[in-house]
Amino acid sequence: MTEVTLVQAVNRALRTAMSADPEVLLLGEDIGVNGGVFRATEGLLKDFGADRVIDTPLSETGIVGAAVGMALYGLKPVAEIQFLDFIYPGFDQIVSELAKFRYRSGGQYPCHVVIRSPYGGGIKGGLYHSQSTEAYFAHTAGLKVVVPSTPADAYGLLLSSIFDPDPVIFLEPKRIYRTVTGEVPEGDQRVPIGRARTVREGTDVSVFAYGAMIPPATEACQAAEADGVSAELIDLRTLVPLDAGAVLASVEKTGRAVIVHEAARFCGYGAEIAAILAEKAFFSLKAPIHRVTGFDTPFPYALENLYLPNAARIRQAIVDTVRAG
Amino acid sequence: MRRKVRTVRFLAQSYNRPPAPSGWALSFVPQSVPGRVVTAASATEIAPEDLGPIYRTMLLARSLDERCLAMQRQGRIGFYAPVMGQEAAQVAGAWALDPADWVFPAYRELGVALVRGVTLDELFDQFFGNSADRMKGRQMPNHYGYRDRNFVVGSSPIGTQIIQAVGAALAARRRKDPIVTIPFFGDGATSSNDFHAGLNFGGVFQAPTIFFCQNNGWAISLPRSRQTAAKTLADKGVAYGVPGVVVDGNDVHQVFRAVREARARALSGAGPTLIEVQVYRLGAHSTSDDPHRYRTDAEVAEWKKQDPIGRLKHELIEAGQWSEDQDAKLLEEVRAEISAAVTRTEAIGPADPLSFLDDVFATRTLQLDEQRHQLEEMLHSGLVKP
Numbered sequence A: 001m002t003e004v005t006l007v008q009a010v011n012r013a014l015r016t017a018m019s020a021d022p023e024v025l026l027l028g029e030d031i032g033v034n035g036g037v038f039r040a041t042e043g044l045l046k047d048f049g050a051d052r053v054i055d056t057p058l059s060e061t062g063i064v065g066a067a068v069g070m071a072l073y074g075l076k077p078v079a080e081i082q083f084l085d086f087i088y089p090g091f092d093q094i095v096s097e098l099a100k101f102r103y104r105s106g107g108q109y110p111c112h113v114v115i116r117s118p119y120g121g122g123i124k125g126g127l128y129h130s131q132s133t134e135a136y137f138a139h140t141a142g143l144k145v146v147v148p149s150t151p152a153d154a155y156g157l158l159l160s161s162i163f164d165p166d167p168v169i170f171l172e173p174k175r176i177y178r179t180v181t182g183e184v185p186e187g188d189q190r191v192p193i194g195r196a197r198t199v200r201e202g203t204d205v206s207v208f209a210y211g212a213m214i215p216p217a218t219e220a221c222q223a224a225e226a227d228g229v230s231a232e233l234i235d236l237r238t239l240v241p242l243d244a245g246a247v248l249a250s251v252e253k254t255g256r257a258v259i260v261h262e263a264a265r266f267c268g269y270g271a272e273i274a275a276i277l278a279e280k281a282f283f284s285l286k287a288p289i290h291r292v293t294g295f296d297t298p299f300p301y302a303l304e305n306l307y308l309p310n311a312a313r314i315r316q317a318i319v320d321t322v323r324a325g
Numbered sequence B: 001m002r003r004k005v006r007t008v009r010f011l012a013q014s015y016n017r018p019p020a021p022s023g024w025a026l027s028f029v030p031q032s033v034p035g036r037v038v039t040a041a042s043a044t045e046i047a048p049e050d051l052g053p054i055y056r057t058m059l060l061a062r063s064l065d066e067r068c069l070a071m072q073r074q075g076r077i078g079f080y081a082p083v084m085g086q087e088a089a090q091v092a093g094a095w096a097l098d099p100a101d102w103v104f105p106a107y108r109e110l111g112v113a114l115v116r117g118v119t120l121d122e123l124f125d126q127f128f129g130n131s132a133d134r135m136k137g138r139q140m141p142n143h144y145g146y147r148d149r150n151f152v153v154g155s156s157p158i159g160t161q162i163i164q165a166v167g168a169a170l171a172a173r174r175r176k177d178p179i180v181t182i183p184f185f186g187d188g189a190t191s192s193n194d195f196h197a198g199l200n201f202g203g204v205f206q207a208p209t210i211f212f213c214q215n216n217g218w219a220i221s222l223p224r225s226r227q228t229a230a231k232t233l234a235d236k237g238v239a240y241g242v243p244g245v246v247v248d249g250n251d252v253h254q255v256f257r258a259v260r261e262a263r264a265r266a267l268s269g270a271g272p273t274l275i276e277v278q279v280y281r282l283g284a285h286s287t288s289d290d291p292h293r294y295r296t297d298a299e300v301a302e303w304k305k306q307d308p309i310g311r312l313k314h315e316l317i318e319a320g321q322w323s324e325d326q327d328a329k330l331l332e333e334v335r336a337e338i339s340a341a342v343t344r345t346e347a348i349g350p351a352d353p354l355s356f357l358d359d360v361f362a363t364r365t366l367q368l369d370e371q372r373h374q375l376e377e378m379l380h381s382g383l384v385k386p
């Protein structure tokens, strides 16, 4: 076990998968010679060659479409989209093709592509280097959506994603690429897709978050202790398939829920969590569900700190929810 | 990405059939594929013995069109996109392939499907969406695929298969499989993002792919001139470093030759070719379309003179190998075969009502399990009916 950053954990997982299986290959913009603009693929070209670390033309349609064709043929392509904000030229290939191949062929053509992409704000990236649009993908039947928040999860979940039989959108919280460090195992040690992680246990309120919101949510839960509140923090980790059992069990215990994401609120992923709680845990709820989210605007550049949920807002929501009933 | 130059050795082995005998007579085999291919793998001309089966397959496609259009009007199938006018292009184009090559079709590739050995029963199972349908009743008619025939399942969005075929070609090359991939698409598709991405990636990576563009003059109501100001669609290859060729798609020989040459080129490591196959869509775009809104009968009549089926028939009769009498008999035979397939497949029950919740993922998620259970209850109580 060694201490690494989140982006280094991604790099290690790619290396482990490529060493274990010659059919794993990478494609994307600037991932070869340059090692990726965030250095996620650093050193891989040298060790695995240009046949397996493929610098592509600047075309997300091409990256995703080619990856789909490779996967149909049986390879395990891992495509990098440089920023989630630039995935839209490839959106049709993801939504119309990747997500539907198994289904529309009656099971004849599985299509296991992993699409890795840095997402989220807090890096002074403005409208087009900051978005958190996981809900588009979570809304599309046939895609798994994974968002790690620690190096260990980035490592173990990426390995699971690469060897999963289904397509996976793997969203990497770029804001904490280098700010969180932790130990990652050696070798092919996977973290299962579809299971939430309890970051801290508590009895008064359940806080649900993922990705780059885990650090401020953790801070908020700790701070809420000073307010006499015991908050439980659940890192969802996998948005699809959702670990609904973990969500419900926590709220059945605490009776209260705060949902945190940096994406816009309206029809955001938190709306689904709130709906599930309203449908299935209504009689356990002691207070209205509270969402702490980004605003229903494009992502602002100069005022991004106002847009993004911070520990203070989350703490306030936790306290308000507990005081509400 | 450089790769070793590959020879066609493997292909010669995979065919490994005796050369065509010199004195030939047409033999019409009942299903196209099993009896096909006398033509040697490396030949650029169709062996005379293959012309019979090619003609039969074209006639079968034409007759299927007639039957399916009628059945759509009778409400027995929901939709149909006819291939009429493109039979020579599709059958001869597919004839030039190795069975191991990967076909990426659009929705109008009936002639290709027949050559790949997709049976009439399989086609009608799909059109009816019955319980035998390999697609499990999930797709509109004309959207099908059969993995064991290397005929990838198609979709409706125009052009998406073009770049996918390039990806599959790169995968095949990585595995050292000596095959080509061949996306089939229309003139309209040459305006799509995926055409651009496909040609561009194909050129950059020298993919063993044949871009088979059937320019049938129309993309629903828009004429070819509305897709590009380029003189020919084949010209569009130039900017991608992909050679483009134009062939008369009503001539089986020209199409066959072009595909064989492109195939040899692709397998030698010299990269992809864009083939513009000039044909004409003699029928409507689909059963939902009324072509009178945008084109004249005179235009259609002009193109009918070049009907690919009439043209090959004429060639065969001229060669003393065929007669109108035999032709009438063959047509009868083909129609009877279709009728038998319709009778068999129409009797098969509908897809299992719960099956549409499968194959979203490799295994059902808890959410899908729950929804399946809810549907089961709704079916049970009569709240919903298939």
Ligand SMILES: Cc1ncc(C[n+]2csc(CCOP(=O)(O)OP(=O)(O)O)c2C)c(N)n1
Binding pocket: B108, B156, B157, B158, B185, B186, B187, B188, B189, B190, B216, B218, B219, B220, B281, B285
């Ligand atoms: C991306 C997309 N846009 C629009 C449509 C609707 N549409 C279906 S077929 C078609 C025309 C296609 O023309 P062409 O590529 O020439 O193929 P053809 O139908 O002539 O075989 C259109 C616009 C579609 N299926 N996909």
Ligand SMILES: [Mg+2]
Binding pocket: B186, B187, B188, B214, B215, B216, B217, B218, B219, B220
């Ligand atoms: Mg057309």
